[in-house]
Amino acid sequence: MTHAIALTPPRSPLRVRAVRQLFRNAVTRLPLRVRMPDGEMLGDPSGPLMRVVRAEDFFSRVGADGLIGFGEAYMAGDWEADDLAGVLTVMATQLASLVPAPLQRLRGVWARRHPRSEEGTVENARRNVQRHYDLSNDLFAEFLDPSMTYSSALFHGEATWENLEEAQRAKIDRLLDETRVGPGSTVMEIGTGWGALAIRAAMRGATVRTITVSAEQRAFALERVAAAGLSDRVAVELCDYREAAGSYDAVVSVEMIEAVGERYWPVFFATLDRLLAPGGRVGLQAITMPHDRMVASRHTYTWIQKYIFPGGLLPSVTAIEQNLGPLRIAGRHEMGGDYAETLRLWRERYCSRRAEISRLGFDEFFHRMWIFYLAYSEAGFRSGYLNVRQFVLERGRS
Structure with missing residues (x-):
């Protein structure tokens, strides 16, 4: 049984840069460690570890489809975590603050609606x-x-x-x-x-x-x-x-x-x-x-x-x-x-x-x-x- 998603998502350089910065800002507020593909470590050294494997693909998916793209990025192998539930628990605990307030107020513009x-x-x-x-x-x-x-x-x-x-x-x-x-x-x-x-x-x-x-x-x-x-x-x-x-x-x-x-x-x-x-x-x-x-x-x-x-x-x-x-x-x-x-x-x-x-x-x-x-x-x-x-x-x- 196949649940296909694009292995290489469409890229928008401007959107990728914006999402990369939003992601880095969010990680600074979370009890979470993130290792980037070049070895750079972000976040709290005591938190569960999230490993970004393919940064451009990861940020492209998140930029294109928000939290749907975040899940699809995991499905595609763009990021990994040994303690997946631990990483997601940190994010669920802080869910209301992951997206900046001005963007949250514009949810009706950027968020997908139910088919x-x-x-x-x-x-x-x-x-x-x-x-x-x-x-x-x-x-x-x-x-x-x-x-x-x-x-x-x-x-x-x-x-x-x-x-x-x-x-x-x-x-x-x-x-x-x-x-x-x-x-x-x-x-x-x-x-x-x-x-x-x-x-x-x-x-x-x-x-x-x-x-x-x-x-x-x-x-x-x-x-x-x-x-x-x-x-x-x-x-x-x-x-x-x-x-x-x-x-x-x-x-x-x-x-x-x-x-x-x-x-x-x-x-x-x-x-x-x-x-x-x-x-x-x-x-x-x-x-x-x-x-x-x-x-x-x-x-x-x-x-x-x-x-x-x-x-x-x-x-x-x-x-x-x-x-x-x-x-x-x-x-x-x-x-x-x-x-x-x-x-x-x-x-x-x-x-x-x-x-x-x-x-x-x-x-x-x-x-x-x-x-x-x-x-x-x-x-x-x-x-x-x-x-x-x-x-x-x-x-x-x-």
Whole structure:
């Protein structure tokens, strides 16, 4: 599988000089070391080391496409770092100050905007999902734990690969406990993943309907449900959340709201409310970002949207509160540090299984893209720029 970018980007000498100076100025304010190709060292000697390999290409990409170009420069090998997550954590911590204030005020002029083809309509949502979740079930099996759970775990001790599956089960159990799922409960899950939560809920005696727009995930989940002997309790359907019907004691959704898009947040929460039976509870696990940063960047096209999650936008807690409709937050639990550890384990596992993943047809550009994605995400949580929360929602309570 090839994710081609230009090996030699178009160059503008004036832009390269401007970006080079902006970069040097930014590094002086960061706890970061940068080694240039000629051996010159910039920045803080105690910080993690970033090595610029091809300076002209690096500055050309950043000058042409900002933070998208920064990620593409890593994919192309224009810069390296032994501690990639450490370098990106420094940058995430100082993200608001990396670009000078006058340029930030002109973001609407220089920043790329979301393509309309990736907005979260019913048709686009299916295509967006196919670009990520339908890559290959075998790919995800190489770096996820045996439960195939692709969201933040909840650790109660040291985070290790050996207890990742247990920590994923703890995350699921907490959400099911909070939504009171037990014998006789009816459950709607929006976003099946590979079936772990639906199976866990059915093992408690619940009847589950779980929906997804990923054909690959549905096929995998159906096999797992059948293997667990739970086909009479779990229905796995290809269905957009807007088309879901019925009334359920619990409605659960784990890290799916991030793919909805700001325009459709009111529709998403109206759907949760419509599906919830009287006295029922919603369990929502959501990645969040600070509200001011969300407002500043919500129209900006990012590297993660271009290469990993097309059409996505992380909400803030304020944005969630503003879109709840008749629902109210009855409980919340923060677990950002747990996500940083989850991502670290996934990244380390991916790197250790690189040869096996190559045999699935994924090339060097893909490896560098995926490792950058996992480290980039880990850095967001380690820096506190991102968080993840489990929300319990009820109707008509404050």
